[in-house]
Amino acid sequence: MASLPEGLLDAGVWFRVEAAGTAAAVRRAAERLATELGLPANRIADLSIVAAETAGNLVKHADEGMLLVRPVRVPDRAGVEIVALDRGPGMADIARSLGDGHSTAGTLGIGLGAIVRQASWSDLHSVPGRGTVMSIQVWADEAPPPAWAAGLTRPLTGETVTGDGFAIREADGRRQVLVCDGLGHGHLAHAATQEAVRVFDSTAAAPPAVVVEALHRAIGHTRGAALAVAELDDRAGLVRYAGLGNIAGIVVGADGTRRGMVSLPGIAGHQRRQIREYDYPLLPGAVVIMHTDGIVDRWNATDYPGLITHSPQVIAATVLRDAGTRRDDAGVLVARTP
Template sequence: MSGGTVAQLPEGLLDGGAWFRVEAAANASAARRAAERLAEQLGLPGNRIADLSIVTAEAASNLVKHADQGILLVRTVRTELQAGVEIIAMDQGPGMADLERAIGDGHSTAGTLGIGLGSIVRQASWSDLHSVPGKGTMLVAQVWPADPPPPVWAAGLTRPLAGESISGDAYAVREADGRYQVLMCDGLGHGGLAAAASHEAVRAFFDAPPVPPAAVVEALHRKLNHTRGAALAVAELDPKAGLVRYAGLGNISGTVISPGSRRGMISLPGIAGHQRRQIREYDYPIGPDAFVLMHSDGVVDRWNLADYPGLQFRSNTVIAATVLRDAGTRRDDAGVVVARLP
């Protein structure tokens, strides 16, 4: 497996974006302005910036009107050819039982015109939505300068602990000789030094040859010896073999989730860059309806897929954001990444 090629995604994955707690109109306006500034920096044409402004304003307005603990994330999304802006709006409000009716213009649960969700769907280049009564709603919308790219095989997000502006967690994905590798990393502690360790792990991950996960983890361990260290794990999805190969050091949780089943993957004790007794790789079967979910210890395993009807059929971003919303703690950096067989 030496030699070969590695297709890398841009290091925009290190951009955790800007988080906004949206509880009043002023917060909604701040989120809209941030989205517009980001779009201008990325060089989106004026008509697409106008569309993004509508998407962000409507998403934030819905949080103000309907949500409990409404939060909105504005961040960059990238391919090798273009960059766009992604809006993730999440809440723990009443939720919706009939999404199709809610998206249709004229429906409202707050006595308004009810055009918000329909407008978001029309103006966005791509959008996805999931809602569960009593648990809340998750909305993801992207605005691209041209046609949107095809759905990605992996997606994730990170969030800093309360009071910090930068997260010590990071993730990255790459294609390596027809196999698909995912890194989840948690720099020790929090703040700038933790982020520096995770960012170094991401750079080393992209630089590593297309070798199996255990060899990648070994390479990252060597590269992190000048940092404070990190917990990290690498999963490799192999469509031809129908397997996930997994190797990790420290408190990174990896799980293969299928309808009706959930199987944890093994990470061994250690700190990449400083302490490791051994690095071992384990194989797990994965079927076409399954997905791999990896997260840092800022996310707890207290969620159950059965409590979220239809979630496994939504986009990887919606799944990752839902887990972060409901199982992430505010006392630590938190990161989640979800991957499927392409």
């Protein structure tokens, strides 16, 4: 079996799902990734069903279907995640749609039910008239606890790599996330972001402003980046935030209210006047959303009933679908307290 194409073992691979033949390509990519990650044969077979059914559903029922195949990891093991998003008619009754025998396309209606049965974990949100977002994971055995943070990136149309990136870590009791946007796009922007992620992952735990300062000093040999670091402190009920450049940070309350967080002007690695850290209330049920300028700020949580209660993956994919631009790399991260 051939090795995976560059990028599939990190950011993953996006598919535009419009024709029936795409389902076979998605299935093959998922099987190859699972083999690379060492999943057993029985779970690769289950994943094959999940991938084919998910892509098939997009072809049959969706408009502008997109699908991402990527790895998911915890410290001791890895699995495969499929994120599917569309602008289709949506589902008014998700429970009924998940049941075998229900179909809106004259088929047997076994797709969603089969996906949920074969997956280790799944989450789905749908709004009639807006579309559906679904995240599905297949692990070798039982799924790990749901992630407290997750992100998605998508390259500018025509590019094979993205200059946007993110990282998530827990170190010395600190839950921290990074969002980074390498200047421009293409391989040089990608290199700047990858270096920022590497330094973030290897830097000792410290307050966000200290981490941003360390990143600024470390990536001076790259073309530079806009970046921000947030720390979620559930015991204090706070999110601590520090940023340089045009990374947007928002706290979205359980009721959909929004509060912006401040990133200061500058280019990490090249120029900055100051780095400051700000604290914001983080009430129960709230989420932190951070994104690059490839996401336009026209997204309103109140337009998506119940979305904020869903997984970070599904929230991030919804924002990317409805607010992401094709004229730039796009990246979004969502985090919540456990």
